[in-house]
Amino acid sequence: MTTHQLSVSQDPRDPGFVQDPYRFYAEMHRASPVFFWQDYGLWCVAGYDQVNALLRDRRLGRENRWGAPLNPVEGRGHLSDFDRIESGSLLEREPPAHTRLRTLVNRAFVSRSVERLRPRIGALAHDLVDALPLGGSFDLLPSFATPIPLTVICELLGVPVGRAADLLAWSHAMCEMYVPHRSRATEERANRASAEFGAFLTAHIEEHRHTGADDLLSALIAVRDAGEKLSDAELISTCVLLLNAGHEATVHQTGNAVKTILDQGGDPRRFFATPELAAASIEEALRFDAPLHMFTRYAYEAVDLGPVTLKPGEQVALLLGAANRDPSAFEAADEFRPGRADQKNVSFGAGLHFCIGAPLARLEMQQSLSVLFDRRPDLALATAPRYRDSYHFHGLDSLMVR
Template identity: 55%
Template sequence: MTLAAEELPVSLRIDAGARRVRLDPTDPAFVQDPYRAYAAIRAVCPFFFWEDYDHWCVTSHAEVGTLFRDRRFGRDLRHVATRTELGWPELPAHVARFYAFEDHSMLEREPPTHTRLRGLVNRAFVSRSVERLAPRIGALSHRLIDAIPTSGAFDLLPTFAEPIPVTVIAEMLGVPVADAPRLLDWSHKMVAMYQFGRTRAVEDDAVAATEAFVGYMRSVVARRRGQPGDDILSLLLAAEQDGDRLSEDELITNAILLLNAGHEATVHAIGNSVAFLLGGARPRQPWFATPERTAATVEELLRIAPPLHMFTRYALQPLEVDGVAFRTGDKIGLLIGAANHDPAVYEAPERFDPDRPSVPHVAFGAGIHFCIGAPLARLELQVALPILFERLPHLRLAETPRFADRYHFHGLEALRLQV
């Protein structure tokens, strides 16, 4: 791919010899189209040091997949070294409560703690359990479409993309769906902690949201202890594995993780998918002509327009990757968005082609931290998207969609459409 200089982010500077890159993740050109920058970087140094983040990153599909599975890297270092031993400063007091909460998350732990936590939670997300939700997702999709205005423009995110995943995950967990607006607000503020260039105000909001969310979930869990139901919270309260149970802190943290992860990414997977399909001269069939075609279309949409673009890991021991020496505690960024557009495995990667030879994308990660909600996210897309385009066959963009400045997430600010 040949890229004109004016098409690239103005902040992009590549030192191929040193394998170092300057690229402001808030650069408007990068926010709206990160794939051009990924391609330019990959062409000269696919394994590079991103100076703005102060850590190494990898762009190739093969290497991202390998490093996701490399057990020499992990999300948690406490079993190999203390912050003092790593030369890290202590966490600032004003964010300590946020990270104390995260300490109980299976996403942030390594075996054996991760194995125990994931084993207890996983049974609710296996494909055969999730598939039973298809009728509920379908009914919800139809109800939301019934409320869409037939004249004028509307925003698909709050009217369709947000209610589906937040309703489904709330019902699965046993949390009142009527509380969804509060859950969404808390979730957005907590997830902002992972964005580039966060401010003190963002941190304070995240801590306050965390404490409010934890307090809320404690009350929900207390009710469930006395009145168990057919939901994940009740299952986790009763679950035992090798004589072990989740502590209340583990239960609450991982329930919040499921609520946050169960809708944040899927909202933008739906939004990105619809924006992509409406953004070019693409015939509407046979995107969803058959279940098989629908599944292939969804996988290609997840590849070409993933909502998460970076997943970071720490070296758990001294090691070498691509000639770069890593010390214990050094961070590496696995660039999911770049890997999913790697021309070494996807011919003409910017072309939408559900019929391309099957090469698994990495939108859900890989290895022991592979997204536990992947079966649910796939099902929500496979059910909701065909219904949307069948019910609204003349759906079109009312204005050019714009992506929000919150890298390493890649999701829209709004998606204004007309029917």
């Protein structure tokens, strides 16, 4: 592949970029929505129409058919536990394995099923607001944004909420594997977390199978024990994925959404006055400042991107955050406009790998932020929030409010 005029250098850990990647995206929309990002060594796609189409293109997939996940390199022995969990993950598989695994968990996450969780989410939100300080400043991320999705996914799956601190630590360590230019220490930390997470789930599953509980884990154990559709390794990988994905992105998006709402000024209750307004506001928050900015795929056959043709085995990065701000797809793309007629964000992906937890994430944010702003309409930023150095996961380090 040639890179010449379409080759771009932008350090993804540059502080200016971390705090505002949208300026870079705007430049690429003007210059070339398909470009070679030198710092990643990947061809990237930033335009909405092309990202949306490629997410649905079956010539591309998540499964690395040429080696270990996550761009295999020599000497991955120190990542054996991490690779073992990732290789059995629904997110990293393609049909027929993906179809089989997704079918097993899909029923718990469709809109009809998650809607019954609305009262529980509302009650959690009220309890957390009751506990918020009435004076001084405090960090809304650990005190409000994190407990709701973490508690809900634990209860839904059947994992003790009392282990939340461990689950958070393991999840954060594993997600650091996706930070660019990660260190050996980061990799070893992620592998250790994977081993501990797997050991915990193995013991918990053995104990849980005798409880007769009515939860997703019990249903998956029953399938595993029937010996037909789910191996032990797939059961562990599926639980890890659901627990990690079930809270990580939602925490980031909740923080981003609160920041966005408060940046608009005025009474925040106007964005949540009715369920319809709440849904529109959350959908626009998802577009305006998404929690996941890059999703990579492997080419399984030649794929023409316009200026370049991917060869089988090559990766392409689909820039979800850039696609959501494409001025050719969204009117006033850099403005926060709930209820916009052109709402079609790709924050949850599209196609075969569309986020299975999207209905739950939407409900959690609609319900929790409606309660938060109804109870604390005078909430204000205490300090200017800063984003974590964690591209392509795009979330705040902290959210200090008063």
